[in-house]
Amino acid sequence: MTQPPVPRHVLPVLVLAQFAGTSLWFAVNAVMPDLQRELGWPTAALGTLTASLQFGFIAGTLVFALLAIADRIAPRRVFLVCALAGAACTVGAWAMVSDYTALLAWRFATGFFLAGIYPVGMKIAAQWYTRGLGAALGLLIGALVLGSASAHALRALSGTLPWPTLMLGVAAMAALGGVLLYAAVGDAPGAVARVTTLQWRALATLWTDARVRSSVLGYFGHMWELYTMWVLVPLILATRLQGATLSWTAFFVLGAGVIGCAGGGWVALRWGSARVAGAQLATSGLCCLAAPWAMHAPDALFYAWLLLWGVTVSGDSPQFSTLTARNAPPQAVGSVLTLTNSIGFGISIASILLFVSLADRVPLGQLVPWLALGPALGLWALWPLVQAERSRSG
Structure with missing residues (x-):
């Protein structure tokens, strides 16, 4: 029995809703320069606020995974x-922005509810696209990448738009994204029935199933590099640029990940998700190793290096999620994806804290190559799936 065609509106709605919902991620980061000027906060406040949201996301994904929220309750409803709760938290952050302790709490809560947006959006896509999932997730995670990179574009615009407008606008956009998805996308035909019990054995497939373990460990290597690269890019650009020009360039470098996500999804239809993920992970790792030379290269080569890195550092993420979703137990895809995200973001926080602390003492050209450890270990873990795809295509 063949899968009925997916209605054309489903993927655009999923992409728009994912972009709108995940825009909450860096809503405060985008207006931090204004808040620092008005409230006298130190630069370190930005790192603390970012870590607060990341810890909230880890806590949320753990709770959602262990309680199998996305597998026990309709994902559209989750x-x-x-999305509405995350929007409300952003409004709360706006209302209490002068109280730094309260702002930390609101950002933690925002991260908690993002656990019901990013991984759950992938679960919904996996229900609709039993075929071509890599391409669908390429666009979906591309929306996340663009939404995250938009913080730099918002920062560049902050001189013309007041910060309350930006924060409230992001909150409204997230709420509308949740309503749009719920109203316009129904339950996928043939979707696996929702479970009524906790799926401890299914969650254990992260280490008991060789195929799931291979994609998950590859994803963890990717996460060692990804968000630390995003944090370091403005510091790298600051060696040559400043002000709005720096912010716009950072937006284009990080937003270039959309090309890797969407283009990688298209190639994966013909080449396979494991091989696409492996190729992009290897390329981004080589970009890390090239940093000592590229940091001192002429402008054309310097920006080409950053763009290639921006394309590939994000472009493998949809294919890792595709591989995990395909190989996880069907009744627990949402929980397995969510737990994988939780562990991956924990790794990213450890990497960020380590590299940011070292950046004060070690030149960036000498520090960045150590990010390649993640891609190297990820490629080693992913290799069995790459070999399996090669043998099937051969």
Whole structure:
């Protein structure tokens, strides 16, 4: 029995809703320069606020995974409730922005509810696209990448738009994204029935199933590099640029990940998700190793290096999620993806804290190559799936 065609509106709605919902991620980061000027906060406040949201996301993904929220409750409903709750938390952050302790709490809560947006959006896509999932997730995670990179574009615009407008606008956009998805996308035909019990054995497939373990460990290597690269890019650009020009360039470098996500998804239809993920992970790792030379290269080569890195550092993420979703137990895809995200973001926080602390003492050209450890270990873990795809295509 062949899968009925997916209605054309489903993927655009999923992409728009994912972009709108995940824009909450860096809503405060985008207006931090204004808040620092008005409230006298130190630069370190930005790192603390970012870590607060990341810890909230880790806590949320752990709770959602262990309680199998996305597998026991209709994913559309989870997405809607979390988008509205995340928007409300951003409004709360705006209302209490002068109280730094309260702001930390609001950002933690925002991260918690993002656990019901990003992984749950992937679960919904996996239900609709039993075929071509890599391409669908390429666009979906591309929306996340663009939404995250938009913080730099918002920062560049902050001189013309007041910070309350930016924060409230992001909150409204997230709420509308949740409503749009709930109203316009129904339950996928043939979707696996929702479970009524906790799926401890299914969660254990992260280490008991060789195929799931291979994609998950590859993803963890990717996460060692990804968000630390995003944090370091403005510091790298600051060696040549400043002001709005720096912010716009950072937006284009990080936003270039959309090309890697969408283009990688298209190539994966013909080449396979494991090989696409492996090729992009290897390329981004080589970009890390090239840093000592590229940091001192002429402008054309310097910016070409950053763009290639921006394309590939994000472009493998949809294919890792595709591989995990395909190989995880069907009744627990949402929980397995969510737990994988939780562990991956924990790794990213450890990497960020380590590299940012070292950046004060070690030149960037000497520090960045150590990010390649993640891609190297990820490629080693992913290799069995790459070999399996080669043998099937051969």
